[in-house]
Amino acid sequence: MRTIVQTLHGEAVRLSDSPLAQGGEAAVYEVPQYPSVVVKLYHPQVLDKRRNSLRAKIEAMCTDPALAGFKQHSRMTWPRFSVFDERKQWRGYAMKKAAGVRMTVLAHAMAYHEHFPDLDRPALLAYLLNLLSTMQELHAAGVRLGDYNPANFLCQPDGREVTLIDCDSWQVQAAGRTFHCPVAAPEMLPPELLGKDLARTHRTLESEQFSLAILIFKVLMLGRHPFDVVGGESPVANIRQGHFPYGIGGGGIPKGAWFNIWSHLPFRLKEQFVRTFRDGSRDPTERTTVPEWIQLLSLYQREITRGWHAAEIKPPAPKKSDYRGSQSAPQPLSA
Ligand SMILES: Nc1ncnc2c1ncn2[C@@H]1O[C@H](COP(=O)(O)OP(=O)(O)OP(=O)(O)O)[C@@H](O)[C@H]1O
Ligand SMILES: [Mg+2]
Structure with missing residues (x-):
């Protein structure tokens, strides 16, 4: 036709x-x-x-x-x-017209190999930082994305840029009115928005921050949802209860690749996930902001280049307490 x-x-x-x-x-x-x-x-x-x-x-x-x-x-x-x-x-x-590969492919235990054969952690962080800089511009203009669906973030295989699609779903203040964002997957929402009629619900900077933290976590953790608890309830039930299983007192990090990755993340980054997903689940002022993520992820990227953290997407073993990235162990003076 x-x-x-x-x-x-x-x-x-x-x-x-x-x-x-x-x-x-x-x-x-x-x-x-x-x-x-x-x-x-x-x-x-x-x-x-x-x-x-x-x-x-x-x-x-x-x-x-x-x-x-x-x-x-x-x-x-x-x-x-x-x-x-x-x-x-x-x-x-x-x-x-936009091009690129959906961020769902990047945040996946296997799928990234095909489109991003050379992907490593500095590259993952470059995509996230590029997306964060766009979000900062949108937030400054009063736009709230509302729908943090990783399929709407297209990653360029060369260039480390991220193009945003489906912009008409965003919450915008324009022509003297607020147009709400009527959609979102429940597992990407903060607890205060669960069960709400989204077409009539105001998205705030704090609600954005919670969804954004879920997205960042998923990208860094092979697509694993932060509230996905082994043998536990659904991510949505855990979001409601602020039950984030990582960090001290979390009650269980999934074994295998996720355990290794979590152990290699910088302590300051892990602190912000724990803060946003536990304290921030009840108190929206306790959620990491976009400028804070930019600072933390840039530092993480720089520290990887200094060999302080693993650069691989899937580090083969958990971090040892004295581990300093890929640097070789110091030789004894007598050797
Ligand atoms: N600007 C663009 N350039 C190239 N392809 C695009 C563009 N916008 C959308 N697409 C393609 O069209 C598909 C559908 O677009 P979009 O997600 O905007 O539709 P939708 O019906 O609003 O989706 P949803 O039901 O998720 O809200 C996208 O997944 C993407 O593959
Ligand atoms: Mg849409």
Whole structure:
């Protein structure tokens, strides 16, 4: 089927015959005439229910002077302009075409080998730091991502950059209104948001910080969820109870690769996970902030290059207490 859409000014644009990809809400098409652009067309059943509210949000995102600059941002796919069908009905929007591999592949015990054969911890940290710098810009503009789905963070196999997609789900303050983020996987939410009607719930910087800490943990720990307790309850039940099994008194770090990785993480980093997931589960002011993560992860990266921490994705053994990275053990003077 040949799909043609129009811009507000009536320019007709032909889309690719079949979608490039689809999500739960929309299909994304290439535009042969403009290879750097894609068009997201919401599914008819989504438009039936939410056409006016979606249109209001997208157009506010495109036009609000404090946000419109994100349309040119190289690492996000901010909506650029609305598109309409031949009957002038609003159908969706155009945005920059993004490339890259989903962060779910990076945060996985096996899958990363295929796309990132040379991946090591400094590279993992470079992706996280790149994402954090984008988040800092968004937070400064009052945007809250709300939906920390790692499939929406596309990692470039060369270049260590991360491009953000599905921007229309974010919470934005634009054109004098707040548009909420209506979606999220429960296991990525802080306890205070569990069970809430997200379409009517305000996301705060603190709620972002909790979800972000889960994402960072998953990336550093081969995709393992921080609240996944061996033989215990579900991650969501553990989030509700603030039951984080790592660290002193945690009651059980899973054996094997995760145990080794956790033992090799810098103490200061582990402290922040424990703080955010235990104290921060009841008290949102006890959650590590984006600038704090940037500082901690940059330091971790520098310390790896000095040989203080293992650089491998899966260190083969737990850290010994006197271990100093890959440096050889000091030779006795008499040797
Ligand atoms: N700017 C883009 N460039 C290239 N591909 C894209 C872009 N935006 C989305 N895609 C592809 O289209 C898919 C669906 O897009 P998106 O996640 O925005 O849809 P959605 O229906 O809102 O999804 P969800 O149901 O998760 O909210 C993505 O997983 C991705 O593969
Ligand atoms: Mg979406």
